[in-house]
Amino acid sequence: MRRAGKLTVLGLALWGLAWAGPADNSLIVGASQEPRVLAGDFLSIISNQSIKAEIEQYLFVPFITIDLDGNNVAVLATEVPTVQNGRVRFTDIGGGQRRLEIDLTIRPDARWSDGRPITTDDVRFYFEVGKAPGMPVLDPDYWRRVDLRVRDARNFTVIFQPAYATDLIGGPGLPIGYAPRHIMGAAWEQVRRQAAGLDPTRDAQRLNELYRGFFTQFSTPGYLNQRQMVYSGPFVVQRWVPGSTVELVRNPNFFIEPPGGHGRYVQRVTYRFIQNTASLQVAFMGGSLDAISRVGLTFDQARAREFVNRVGRNFDIWFVPGAIWEHIDINQFPNVQQVRDLGLNDRRTRQALLHAINREGFVRTFFQGLQPVSHIWIAPTNALHNPNVRRYEYNLDRARALLAEMGWRPGPDGILQRTVDGRTVRFEIEWVTTAGNVVRERFQQFVAEDFRRIGIATRINNAPSAVVFADDFIQRASEGRWTGMFMFAWVSSLVENGDLFACEFRPTRENNYVGQNVGGWCNPEYDRLRAQAVVEFDQTRRKQLFDRMQEIWAEELPALPLYFRADPLVVRRGLVNYVSAAYSGGNNYPNWWPWAIGWEQRGAQKLFDQAKYALTVR
CATH class of the missing domain: 3.90.76.10 (Dipeptide-binding Protein; Domain 1)
Incomplete structure (x- = not known):
């Protein structure tokens, strides 16, 4: 782990910040997503949202x-x-x-x-x-x-x-x-x-x-508000107001006692859902929140001068490197008409799209170069990461050449067109991401102009996370629920088996939509190597197999790799043990040890030092 100090911040904070947290031993967490369901969906059949998994860490151990x-x-x-x-x-x-x-x-x-x-x-x-x-x-x-x-x-x-x-x-x-x-x-x-x-x-x-x-039936707000569900963690659901908040209170039967006793630690946790990240930023500056969810502010928002100056005297602002891979999945199911029309199941199309994305420029502009561009899906923090794969520089001429190979020619309005099955097809691609995420929406604007310069029109089709991450949307690319590009993040862990891109894990009607290879890429050599790698206990040989898998992946581009995130962690001073590292709790959540989260003013004992697990940011 890199040893680092927290972000040094100066400036005047708002007068009259509410210190209700220590006063009533509560915690208010701001989040930019709301779960679709909680608790009763214990196999994540309905939803696989990160915010769902994060909140459930308070409810189940x-x-x-x-x-x-x-x-x-x-x-x-x-x-x-x-x-x-x-x-x-x-x-x-x-x-x-x-x-x-x-x-x-x-x-x-x-x-x-x-x-x-x-x-x-x-x-x-x-x-x-x-x-x-x-x-x-x-x-x-x-x-x-x-x-x-x-x-x-x-x-x-x-x-x-x-x-x-x-x-x-x-x-x-x-x-x-x-x-x-x-x-x-x-x-x-x-x-x-x-x-x-x-x-x-x-x-x-x-x-x-x-x-x-x-x-x-066991996981909706209506059911959970009846308080019939049971929990094993340090908190239980008290009330869920859809579109607003989830309130959790201490579980009187929780069996792990933190140092000094339960009473010294947070007794109530409230998640406030503010899906527009700019509004979430304002809520912090107004002093109404105590901490940020891992699904919260974007990197540039937490770095903004006004934000730092307004909250810096009362909050610590950390940037925690994680194995959080921002990327764009591409629908490659050939039965979908738009996939065939645009040639999305041809690697040259995907290569052209990546050549037309100025990833380095975006990271430099919005993240001061502090979030690394990704060239593969495995994070640099994982020992299996292969840094020597093929890379795709920003090159519009190369993108145009690849598309020309596939028969695309500029139409009257400058947008590419070609003939498919006797029809003239226009290159207009659907682009889906989570509505209200400022960075993702800016990225769409940033890239759309370059896409247009090479003759590609984009059709933005954003929706709230509860919609796009529902299994009847994200798992249904084979049925054309989304037809082009879907930008989101996979939260990976130390457990890396390559199954995100295995042929057998393409969700379709025939397999009842199981698996997370949502774009539908399939490569027999990759699958063969993966079958060997997952059962290989010799670490040197396992690394060799994964190196070759990553080489194939980088050539074929099942998805468009963008960058690995270092997410901001904003925590009111005095709140202890709300900490995260790249793999804490398995997936970088700050509440991985939830029963020990508390206020020093109320006698909570500090067990962990966030400074050991954050980037040095100046």
């Missing part, structure tokens, strides 16, 4: 998490499984593959928020649902490989066959979950009876509707 230094830490489990303590066992199963068994024990004091013990029956329930035929899970590879053996109410074994080299990494690498059977079990039994006899291929749509309906 994992068996194992990742600390600020990338180490496994036990939370709900009694200890981290290792070979040394006998809780990890490997068996050679031939063909260069292994079987992995991981023994876990649930803490004896673990309780749901209603006081019921958390047991292996809740683990069994999680696995029953996840392995249900036709369940549209995000990571089907995991569910194919995993199995469960329960020994008693607190002890169980998770089996991976074949084992992947990443299966022992905490957070996303150990996605061994659990869910409250006593709350959701009866409804699940009804769904199971309705799904009995349905074929996962022939009846995929019907199964999808059944499963989505099951998760929806």
